[in-house]
Amino acid sequence: MSKSETSQALCAMPTSDEMTYVLRLADNAMILGQRLAEMCGHAPEMELDIALTNFSLDLIGQAALLYDCVLARENLAPNSDVLAMTREQSQYLSCLLVAQPNVDFAHIIVRHYMFVTFQKRQYEALLSSKDKQLAAIAEKALKEIAYQIRFSKAWVLRLGDGTDESHERMVEAVDCLWRYSGELFDKDDVLCSVIGSGLTADFTNGYQNWQDEVSDVFAEATLNIPSDTHMLMGGYLGKQEDHLGHILVDMQYMQLKYPNLEW
Amino acid sequence: MYSTDLRTDAEKKSAGEALRSVEDAAFLAAFQKRIDDGAIIEPKDDMPEKYRKTLTRQISQHAHSEIIGMLPEGNWVTRAPSLKRKMILLAKIQDEAGHGLYLYSAAETLGTKRDDMVADLLSGKAKYSTIFTYPTPSWADMGTVGWLVDGAAITNQIPLCRCSYGPYARAMVRVCKEESFHQRQGYEVVTVLARGTAEQKKMAQESLDRIWWPSLMMFGPSDAGQVSQNMKWKIKRHSNDELRQRFIDATVPQAEILGLKIPDPDLKWNEERGSYDIGEINWDEFWGVIKGGGTCGKMRIRDRKTAHKDGEWVRAAAAAYAEKQERKHSAIAAE
Numbered sequence: 001m002s003k004s005e006t007s008q009a010l011c012a013m014p015t016s017d018e019m020t021y022v023l024r025l026a027d028n029a030m031i032l033g034q035r036l037a038e039m040c041g042h043a044p045e046m047e048l049d050i051a052l053t054n055f056s057l058d059l060i061g062q063a064a065l066l067y068d069c070v071l072a073r074e075n076l077a078p079n080s081d082v083l084a085m086t087r088e089q090s091q092y093l094s095c096l097l098v099a100q101p102n103v104d105f106a107h108i109i110v111r112h113y114m115f116v117t118f119q120k121r122q123y124e125a126l127l128s129s130k131d132k133q134l135a136a137i138a139e140k141a142l143k144e145i146a147y148q149i150r151f152s153k154a155w156v157l158r159l160g161d162g163t164d165e166s167h168e169r170m171v172e173a174v175d176c177l178w179r180y181s182g183e184l185f186d187k188d189d190v191l192c193s194v195i196g197s198g199l200t201a202d203f204t205n206g207y208q209n210w211q212d213e214v215s216d217v218f219a220e221a222t223l224n225i226p227s228d229t230h231m232l233m234g235g236y237l238g239k240q241e242d243h244l245g246h247i248l249v250d251m252q253y254m255q256l257k258y259p260n261l262e263w
Numbered sequence: 264m265y266s267t268d269l270r271t272d273a274e275k276k277s278a279g280e281a282l283r284s285v286e287d288a289a290f291l292a293a294f295q296k297r298i299d300d301g302a303i304i305e306p307k308d309d310m311p312e313k314y315r316k317t318l319t320r321q322i323s324q325h326a327h328s329e330i331i332g333m334l335p336e337g338n339w340v341t342r343a344p345s346l347k348r349k350m351i352l353l354a355k356i357q358d359e360a361g362h363g364l365y366l367y368s369a370a371e372t373l374g375t376k377r378d379d380m381v382a383d384l385l386s387g388k389a390k391y392s393t394i395f396t397y398p399t400p401s402w403a404d405m406g407t408v409g410w411l412v413d414g415a416a417i418t419n420q421i422p423l424c425r426c427s428y429g430p431y432a433r434a435m436v437r438v439c440k441e442e443s444f445h446q447r448q449g450y451e452v453v454t455v456l457a458r459g460t461a462e463q464k465k466m467a468q469e470s471l472d473r474i475w476w477p478s479l480m481m482f483g484p485s486d487a488g489q490v491s492q493n494m495k496w497k498i499k500r501h502s503n504d505e506l507r508q509r510f511i512d513a514t515v516p517q518a519e520i521l522g523l524k525i526p527d528p529d530l531k532w533n534e535e536r537g538s539y540d541i542g543e544i545n546w547d548e549f550w551g552v553i554k555g556g557g558t559c560g561k562m563r564i565r566d567r568k569t570a571h572k573d574g575e576w577v578r579a580a581a582a583a584y585a586e587k588q589e590r591k592h593s594a595i596a597a598e
């Protein structure tokens with residue numbers, strides 16, 4: 001076997017829409033968890049360091065359960081570490097939003113608030129799933145998500161309606177990150193298929209409700225949602241931006257350098 | 264150790280002179296009697312200024328060490344080799360941050376603000392444990408740090424659970440529980456490596472080679488035979504050498520079980536003492552680290568300064584927002 005063949009052989013992609021969808025959920029949680037882990041020891045305040053580390057831990061915990069859920073149904077890899085940490089960049093099915101960089105605390109907060117308010121709707125739609133394991137994972141995660149929403153909402157208000165500088169930074173963050181919101185609720189073929197099969201309820205009909213909720217909070221924070229935004233999409237299909245590649249260099253380092261070992 | 268007195272002799276001397284003769288002998292004797300009778304000193308109690316200063320220095324230095332200690336481990340959190348290890352490491356770093364905050368609160372009960380203590384850390388005035396100036400270039404260091412560094416911390420901190428100052432003693436009880444958990448997890452990481460492939464075993468041995476001596480230095484230079492003021496005040500209960508010996512005697516057999524070699528050719532069991540004898544510790548290296556920051560000290564402080572500076576606008580925003588809310592509420596109340 002040539003070298004490139006061995007590295008290809010570590011992991012396969014799901015064949016079913018259902019497991020493709022669960023892999024999206026897992027990758028979303030994993031990549032955002034990994035992003036937040038970068039802040040460990042570097043957050044703007046010690047209390048915030050603890051909070052961000054905690055969210056990272058919650059998210060990677062969710063990802064671990066979801067990867068196991070995928071592996072129990074499709075034998076893609078020998079274990080969840082290989083599934084999580086060895087794929088080609090184009091095989092990661094996370095939305096573009098979660099890989100956005102930690103530009104500053106405003107970006108971290110806007111990204112987080114947008115993501116967790118969306119994730120709440122996405123996971124609530126799993127509570128009635130025909131897949132009981134998936135429903136149980138969602139139920140557990142929703143408790144964590146509720147706290148993360150409270151935390152990030154409070155910071156959206158503080159930073160948006162704080163000082164001129166914090167407001168400016170928030171305007172810039174919203175302007176940059178809002179472009180990734182369309183993908184979150186995009187009802188593509190995979191999502192249509194898994195709604196049809198009963199894996200998830202249709203949360204995309206909550207898009208307007210999500211926009212209303214977010215724009216209300218933004219308004220209270222003296223922030224506006226940008227109008228006429230051209231939405232950027234493709235992450236769910238593996239069309240990733242540059243950012244993810246840099247995340248993967250770190251995340252995959254040990255698994256690729258020392259394949260098939262126990263740690 | 265996290266709380267070992269890291270001041271140079273000159274620093275110690277000038278601090279001592281400033282306080283001498285300020286307090287009368289009767290008060291000091293009465294305070295000593297209280298300590299001798301086993302009293303626990305609480306924040307509202309009268310205490311000698313030197314007792315307050317010493318504890319403030321010791322507790323804040325311990326807090327700084329917890330916070331700086333997050334950095335060498337944070338260095339591996341994005342590269343941890345498995346999901347499980349990544350989560351354990353995140354949880355450990357979160358615990359250390361919690362210890363830092365908890366200890367700053369304990370130090371604040373003595374009358375110094377956390378912001379001032381942090382400012383001293385960032386300016387280089389305050390010290391932190393020398394161990395965190397060492398690099399963590401391999402994954403195995405995440406095991407060795409837990410095993411040895413948290414292990415050494417526990418050895419030092421268990422006696423502090425009976426320290427005469429109540430808030431510090433109570434903080435230590437809570438912190439020790441978590442440190443012993445970290446020590447076990449670290450040892451488990453090293454165990455997996457030691458039982459793994461030749462490559463993994465090499466990784467573990469190299470890491471032990473790197474961290475063994477610095478972990479012994481954590482206890483500080485020999486102070487045997489000195490009955491210090493800190494001992495009389497029950498801020499310190501054992502000599503540095505005694506604690507170091509305890510740690511060595513507990514740790515050497517743990518390395519043996521794993522088939523790892525302690526990097527000390529002079530290490531041997533002393534039947535008579537019932538303890539291990541060790542080779543000479545390189546105290547020049549220790550003082551060099553204290554004065555010059557060693558390999559990573561400058562980077563650690565730079566990282567903390569950057570985080571602090573990055574946080575300025577965030578803190579300002581939070582304060583401005585809180586003030587606006589306050590004004591809103593008082594306006595409503597006035598209506």
Ligand SMILES: [Fe+2]
Pocket residue numbers: 329358359362438442
């Ligand atoms: Fe700690």
Ligand SMILES: [Fe+2]
Pocket residue numbers: 359413441442445
């Ligand atoms: Fe610890």
